[in-house]
Amino acid sequence: QQQVKQSPQSLIVQKGGISIINCAYENTAFDYFPWYQQFPGKGPALLIAIRPDVSEKKEGRFTISFNKSAKQFSLHIMDSQPGDSATYFCAALIYNQGGKLIFGQGTELSVKP
């Protein structure tokens, strides 16, 4: 019940295209859903996040879509750039249980020029 399932495992997108990464969860107690971006040799960095009372959040080229009834959420990267090539992790958190982030398995995104 504590799992977050992420797909696809890897993704290749042409420059200017849309990258879409999907995640699903079971535990309805999760109340915060962040996405992290990790470049090789670096730690994960918070990219964008959403709470379950919101269906969509947009920050620049990055958008989270959230479907509470389906227990699914996704990251859309518009106008993907080679600099977006990284590993992306979705995660979930139960806020009143402290900072235990439950991560998805990660998606390795490669944006081809």
Added chain:
Amino acid sequence: DSGVTQTPKHLITATGQRVTLRCSPRSGDLSVYWYQQSLDQGLQFLIQYYNGEERAKGNILERFSAQQFPDLHSELNLSSLELGDSALYFCASSLEDRYNEQFFGPGTRLTVL
């Protein structure tokens, strides 16, 4: 640069040994988190400290222990090391109640031979 520092960057040791990983949180952050990243397990939450007290615990092995000192730096102690403990260990920090905004350090790569 997240402002979280971790030392050492790399650590190579033998099975059965004990090592200590060190983390200095961002200035002003009271919460410190430890995560393990490996190819087979992904990113796994180990433990959280808040102002010196344990706040949340994940599937941390009994051979592993952590503490947070009065100056807020934290140490993760790994003992009786096994080959399977080889992984990247990340420390993250956040403001006292901002569990949702965790800033990750660059990690310590542990290799157990």
